[in-house]
Amino acid sequence: MSKKQNEEAHNGGDTQNAEITRGKKRKRKGGDAGVDLRKGAGKVTKFDDGGKQPIEEVLSAVPTTSTKTPKPTEPKSFSRVEEGEAPEVEQRLKGPRPDQPRGKYEKRPENVRDDPEQQREQPKKALSRPRKTPNGEQTTHRSPYLIKKRDELLPKRKALPIWSQADAIRQRLRENNVLVLTGETGSGKSTQVPQFLQSEDWCTKTIAITQPRRVAAISLARRVAEEMGSLFGAQSPAAKVGYSVRFDNAAGPNTKIKFLTEGMLLQEMLRDPDMKQYSAVVVDEVHERSVNVDLILGFLRNLVSRIGRGKGVRKHPLKVVVMSATADVEGLVNFFAEGLDEDLKAPETSGGPTTVSQAARDRISTCFVEGRQFPVKTTYLPEPTLDWVESALKIIFQIHYKEPLPGDVLVFLTGQDKIEALEKLVNDYAAAMDKDMPKLLALPLFAALPQQAQQRIFQPTPYRTRKVILATNIAETSVTVPGVRFVVDCGKSKIKQYRSNLGLESLLAKPISKSAAIQRQGRAGREAPGQCYRLYTENDFKTLEERTMPEILRCDLSQSLLTMKARGVNDVLHFPFLDRPPRETLGKALMQLFHLGALNEDGTVNDLGIKMAKLPVTPTLARIIVEAAKPEHDCLHDVIDIISALSTEDSIFFNIATEEKRERAEEARRNLYRREGDHMTFLVTVQQYAEEQTDRKAWCERHFVSHRAMQSVMNIRKQLRQQCTQLKLLSSEAPTSSSSPNTDAILACILRGFVSNTARLCPDGSYKTFFHNQLVAVHPSSVMHGRKIKAEAIVFSEFLFTNKSYAKKVSAVQMNWVGDVMKEVVPM
């Protein structure tokens, strides 16, 4: 079996590529879309549960009667433009109240990931009105506008399911220090719980509330400020509500409620391990189980149990609220109760068999709040399909022909390739539809899509049109698509898996979990009763894993372990993990940190490691930064430029679709490319971009460079310069002279971080890694790809497995340099 086939078998017969090609051919050959679709329509008819019209009939002769309900659809989006709430808040509340239509803000595309520039602007806009008080005073939360807004919002708050539980929640937190709150979608927990708590006697300081995503943190802060009739952000010292996300800290001295991203709270924990500035920490969206949330929960468990033992320095004990949408209450209660139990045990017995005492369990409060969600009818495929792109296509048209407007369709697919394939098919077949039919508008949605294209899903639907949103996982949690009544779920998603034995990550399409399937299904019932079509059988559903494997079990842990070590958790093997990662993964991460020089012989963290932990990059990149600051290299400014380019998520040199354009791009980029490799190419690109003072956007267009990526690079560069100055690695934030870069020094530093990512040239022209003797190919996106004269050795900063092992972001190095670094790392 070839590697490729092996992968496919692994993915559960994922043969879409072949199928798509076939579809394209058919289209070319036949020309008549309707005819083609009928050929393979057998499967879909079985979807019909009530003797409804099979798709082939629908498509071959569309009687106008089959479109019975489509009354001239008033463009629904206009009809709802009256009242409402900020979309991001809706997004958090997960599910509109039946009595409240979605509002005008809903059309604003803010719940798609914003770029940092935009995010900085938003709070200012929100503040501009109250600031303009007649007497021009530096306004306060007493502004009439704010008060009016607050009073307007109060009835809506009272209508939330969680409102009636306010007293119960307060009471339980008076009794105990930990509360596990399960709130279904639409319960209002994220906005209300901090407000319920802020007037409590024990609440003398700030309440922190964490969110997995930046947009959520900012928009929730804005919403809660409105509800409280307060300003928000750092602009006014009077603001009671603030937020803190990367690149944007907007918390003032009087901030009572502070929304922050999980990563930000972890960074704060490094500086203030006892969390002295907080009276309570609310951890929201725990069910998403990000690595960061698992770390936070572990730290908090240690903190509450230590304080429970009476060793805390606080006047009031820290209160912890853990909020989750799904009901793994038992697990969370046991987790915290176990911590209280361990306080009573001798240290050596901790981590032993986990029988949790009832006394400890009684000290953890629980609370359940129902949500608001419309019923969703679920239909399964009667038998499995190998080609769910085609199945999805049929279902889309079946819905379109059978179901009245309004009601958009949301299709969950695995990735960009499938989305684009299906988009084309939908457009092709839609073009062949009867003219009397309402139109279909296919809209792709994935993170790599440019902002503007993403925002199209929020634009009003044109007259007599049904939107079909073709989305990745992004629509499962991060983006709420309005207007959806039908969900089509392919049952798969791409999952990142870390292979600790090889030290590389791979991305494979795998079956989703039951909880993810339910989450997807729920997307159909947010505005009205909906329907969900699963492109797999009911039996398949039963065999799915109960829940998605937490990220901490599938990723490289070196960064997490460094954070733990830097926060004083030395014995990471006995850290209270909600799910304990495999021992090999932990061991591998410890070895890596040791090789990077962040740990002492005995495994304790050293000064270097503490510095590395405070830098917002992976330990490897942090090590390179620290190395570059050494006087013998003295190239930190240049290295920061390169690291900024390496750590931005979207690629600077984007891919170009057409052959002809590609040639022009290569030509335009030629003066940026460096023969030393990709890292020096990044350096030149960043520096030339930074030097461009007049029109950076035009510069990017001229050089076929992504402007969005470069803006992000500049943000990271600025932050790294600041932090390196604070850590005394850098004497001034701006480089003093602009001498030409010292390539050898820079590559030596990169080598120090990426020792294990090195390969030597073999006689047959291939590369094999020094450590594992594994064959790697230079990725075609590298400037080093296809060189006639090959370097004797390479270092690469990405190692990717798809159908073979690829080295991405590659630089040429000399054999003896690698030897020198290896001697330092693994002394013989």
Added chain:
DNA sequence: GAGCACTGC
């Protein structure tokens, strides 16, 4: 000459 889901400091 390949192809990358989604977050976050």
